[in-house]
Amino acid sequence: MKHYRTCNICEALCGLVIEHDGEKVLKIRGNEHDPLSRGHICPKAYGLKDIHEDPDRLRRPVRRVDGEWVETTWEEAWDAIAERVVSIQERHGPNSIGIYSGNPTAHSYSAILAAMPFYLSIGTHNRFSATSCDQLPHMFAALELFGGQVVFPVPDIDRTDMMVIIGGNPAVSNGSIMTAPGVNERLQKIRKRGGRVVVIDPRRTETARLADEHLFITPGTDAALLLAIIDVLFCEDLIDEGPWRDYVDGLPMLAATARRFPAARVAEATGIDAETIHRLAREIATADSAIVYGRLGTSTQEFGGLAAWLLYAINIITGNFDRPGGIMFGRPAVDLAAVAGLLGQKGHFGRRHSRVNGRPEFNDEFPASEIATEIDTPGEGRIRMMFTIAGNPVLSTPDGKRLAAALDGLESMVSFDMYVTATSSHAEWILPPPSPLERDHYGLVFHALGVRNTAKYSQPLFAAEPDSKEDWQNLLGIAAAINRRRRTLKGRVSAAALDRLSSLGAARLLDLALRCGPYGSFRRGHENDLSLSTLISAPHGIDFGPLESRAADAIQTKDGRIDVAPDVYQGDIPRLEKSLARDTGPHLKLIGRRTLRSNNTWLHNSRRLTKGKPGCTLLMNPKDARSRSIKNNDLVRVSSRTGSVDVTVTLTRDIMPGVVSMPHGWGHADKGAKLAVANTTGGASINDLTDASFHDSLTGTSALSGVPVNVHTVRA
Numbered sequence: 001m002k003h004y005r006t007c008n009i010c011e012a013l014c015g016l017v018i019e020h021d022g023e024k025v026l027k028i029r030g031n032e033h034d035p036l037s038r039g040h041i042c043p044k045a046y047g048l049k050d051i052h053e054d055p056d057r058l059r060r061p062v063r064r065v066d067g068e069w070v071e072t073t074w075e076e077a078w079d080a081i082a083e084r085v086v087s088i089q090e091r092h093g094p095n096s097i098g099i100y101s102g103n104p105t106a107h108s109y110s111a112i113l114a115a116m117p118f119y120l121s122i123g124t125h126n127r128f129s130a131t132s133c134d135q136l137p138h139m140f141a142a143l144e145l146f147g148g149q150v151v152f153p154v155p156d157i158d159r160t161d162m163m164v165i166i167g168g169n170p171a172v173s174n175g176s177i178m179t180a181p182g183v184n185e186r187l188q189k190i191r192k193r194g195g196r197v198v199v200i201d202p203r204r205t206e207t208a209r210l211a212d213e214h215l216f217i218t219p220g221t222d223a224a225l226l227l228a229i230i231d232v233l234f235c236e237d238l239i240d241e242g243p244w245r246d247y248v249d250g251l252p253m254l255a256a257t258a259r260r261f262p263a264a265r266v267a268e269a270t271g272i273d274a275e276t277i278h279r280l281a282r283e284i285a286t287a288d289s290a291i292v293y294g295r296l297g298t299s300t301q302e303f304g305g306l307a308a309w310l311l312y313a314i315n316i317i318t319g320n321f322d323r324p325g326g327i328m329f330g331r332p333a334v335d336l337a338a339v340a341g342l343l344g345q346k347g348h349f350g351r352r353h354s355r356v357n358g359r360p361e362f363n364d365e366f367p368a369s370e371i372a373t374e375i376d377t378p379g380e381g382r383i384r385m386m387f388t389i390a391g392n393p394v395l396s397t398p399d400g401k402r403l404a405a406a407l408d409g410l411e412s413m414v415s416f417d418m419y420v421t422a423t424s425s426h427a428e429w430i431l432p433p434p435s436p437l438e439r440d441h442y443g444l445v446f447h448a449l450g451v452r453n454t455a456k457y458s459q460p461l462f463a464a465e466p467d468s469k470e471d472w473q474n475l476l477g478i479a480a481a482i483n484r485r486r487r488t489l490k491g492r493v494s495a496a497a498l499d500r501l502s503s504l505g506a507a508r509l510l511d512l513a514l515r516c517g518p519y520g521s522f523r524r525g526h527e528n529d530l531s532l533s534t535l536i537s538a539p540h541g542i543d544f545g546p547l548e549s550r551a552a553d554a555i556q557t558k559d560g561r562i563d564v565a566p567d568v569y570q571g572d573i574p575r576l577e578k579s580l581a582r583d584t585g586p587h588l589k590l591i592g593r594r595t596l597r598s599n600n601t602w603l604h605n606s607r608r609l610t611k612g613k614p615g616c617t618l619l620m621n622p623k624d625a626r627s628r629s630i631k632n633n634d635l636v637r638v639s640s641r642t643g644s645v646d647v648t649v650t651l652t653r654d655i656m657p658g659v660v661s662m663p664h665g666w667g668h669a670d671k672g673a674k675l676a677v678a679n680t681t682g683g684a685s686i687n688d689l690t691d692a693s694f695h696d697s698l699t700g701t702s703a704l705s706g707v708p709v710n711v712h713t714v715r716a
């Protein structure tokens, strides 16, 4: 038998054909009829099968009693959790509860829909998520330039003539804020049609190997490089905003700012010579169409805020905004950005600051790097109880070992997870969702970021075990239980309304959203007549065609115009200037990396995906190794201001001298995880080295890249 579904592991939304016998998955392959992924698949897709069958996966809610995990019922768990929340808030105030939501929530439409009522019923200011270790600077820039924090233009990779990729490795990640399954082929096609691909990265990555040109860049210096490129564009009269010529403001300010960063001034700091910067600027400006795209390496660093702004600015001032081959807005079947705009939820920044370190909120979340401090530091508003929802912050946020210690000091903790992980092992309750194959799926967030407009819906392949609960049911169940108990601090959503929402079900809400959307059946006269049932009867998905020029109706700025040099960025320029002259001393700079068979912290319990060469090694340039008498495969100790880890070294010229790289998400064994395979795969957590105080002070984003470290041999 065949089942068609969309993989929900990463952002790429690959269409899968799963052959099965009704009980077991026999084979998984790419669906060549999928209008977006056209048959592409990666090794991680088998992770769906491996998670489904994993004996370590929790099937029932558990509570930790005297150090032992004991099964409980959902209703008992919801009620006891609600009792804890209400009692702690009555004693310590609303902000005594902390909530962290992790990356997989963005891959679950139903959890997204249920999260807001959950947040409202808890009513704490102490909310956190993986955003501050990820795309926050891009959201910040979207808010400043386009008027809404999720008003994201997407690279029109299938039609461009030039793509410059800065701090992204789509050949492995399959793209981010750019849903582009099979990105390798898409990049190869750029070159086949006579175009050019340039990669700027401290590592010669898998993507760089597909490119025409690769340039090493010193970590953390991207904003300076981008300003130098902009300076060349102004000095050589290469500015042309194309179709947006009459709607762009701020050019004089942008020119004046860039003037402070001439190519000759940034060359040494960035490691890219002035002549190359000039050439690159000219190539971008004179290509028929071009995209300057940056991702994690440009955002989770000291100057992530500035870099994310400048990336958009370059596309706009070279006429590569809102036209084929440039960056364009998708028209998703459910347009979350438009809905947010209509509801007046465009996003906000700096309305509040965190209690201890005064870090700014972004969209009602404080940086995840602050969780440990907010738990540790006595006083009014201290966090006494944490929820982690589909996240593993002990392995994925800076100084994770300090966070782990802090979690043990809580009065209580609840984790939504299907495993006992480095994080959930600290919880009092763990509430597991059914396996990914026992749930439905619609890519609510990632269809909007697709390089093509498509929609697809997957039904569950297997029936969930009797009396299992999905994340959205747990979110609404706990919220309702809390609101039934409240004596003071009334919740803002009534328990009755939450119960009604639960019985309505997430799929009904999705149906409504699809019908109201741009292709929906409520839009009179639309040929697609989209609803959940039309999607169900199209198992390969529906194609709505390539991206279109639609910025005029997508952007949400008050005057419908774009300011390419918003004031908020000006104050950060002196900090960048100062960094150019900084002496970094004898340290190496630590950066991260992703690997094809791993997804953040959570696929390491698959034997299939972890066999072979060890995944977690330190890459080092032979030049740096020689001066430290380090040999290939030595066990080395990497130390930073906050900690040290031991890891095997791999010497390679693919990493820039002065830089070392290590993947994140490893190091389960010594952190209490109950993961039979992952606990034997070795490796250590890079986030035992990263530093909660090392951050982009403009946006509050963690600087996970460019962390100063020392390395020496422990054992040959």
Ligand SMILES: Nc1nc2c(c(=O)[nH]1)N[C@H]1C(S)=C(S)[C@@H](COP(=O)(O)OP(=O)(O)OC[C@H]3O[C@@H](n4cnc5c(=O)[nH]c(N)nc54)[C@H](O)[C@@H]3O)O[C@H]1N2
Pocket (backbone or CB within 6 Å): 101, 102, 103, 104, 108, 130, 133, 134, 296, 389, 390, 391, 392, 393, 395, 396, 397, 416, 417, 418, 419, 421, 432, 433, 471, 592, 593, 599, 600, 601, 602, 664, 665, 686, 687, 690, 704
């Ligand atoms: N040093 C360093 N740190 C990083 C990064 C880096 O590059 N370098 N990357 C950052 C980025 S981009 C991100 S997105 C974050 C990710 O940070 P997190 O979101 O904290 O980590 P994940 O590994 O995605 O955690 C997912 C957890 O949810 C569980 N899970 C999976 N699916 C579901 C589900 O459907 N429901 C529930 N309830 N649980 C589920 C998994 O078992 C796992 O424990 O890490 C960040 N941290």
Ligand SMILES: Nc1nc2c(c(=O)[nH]1)N[C@H]1C(S)=C(S)[C@@H](COP(=O)(O)OP(=O)(O)OC[C@H]3O[C@@H](n4cnc5c(=O)[nH]c(N)nc54)[C@H](O)[C@@H]3O)O[C@H]1N2
Pocket (backbone or CB within 6 Å): 010, 011, 103, 134, 166, 167, 168, 169, 170, 172, 173, 174, 175, 176, 200, 201, 202, 203, 205, 217, 218, 219, 220, 221, 222, 295, 296, 297, 298, 301, 591, 592, 593, 594, 595, 596, 597, 598, 599, 600, 705, 706
């Ligand atoms: N296989 C796989 N795919 C994934 C994931 C995964 O864990 N595994 N995670 C998913 C998630 S949550 C996300 S957010 C995306 C991330 O998607 P990407 O951003 O494409 O992935 P990364 O591999 O983190 O790429 C960051 C790149 O930046 C480089 N870099 C580091 N510091 C700097 C710097 O200062 N400047 C510049 N120019 N470059 C720098 C690194 O060497 C690296 O090549 O991937 C998603 N897809």
Ligand code: SF4
Pocket (backbone or CB within 6 Å): 007, 008, 009, 010, 011, 012, 013, 014, 040, 041, 042, 043, 044, 045, 174, 181
């Ligand atoms: S690229 Fe991402 S979506 Fe596609 S099969 Fe791999 S993990 Fe799944």
Ligand SMILES: [Mo]
Pocket (backbone or CB within 6 Å): 103, 134
């Ligand atoms: Mo991410």
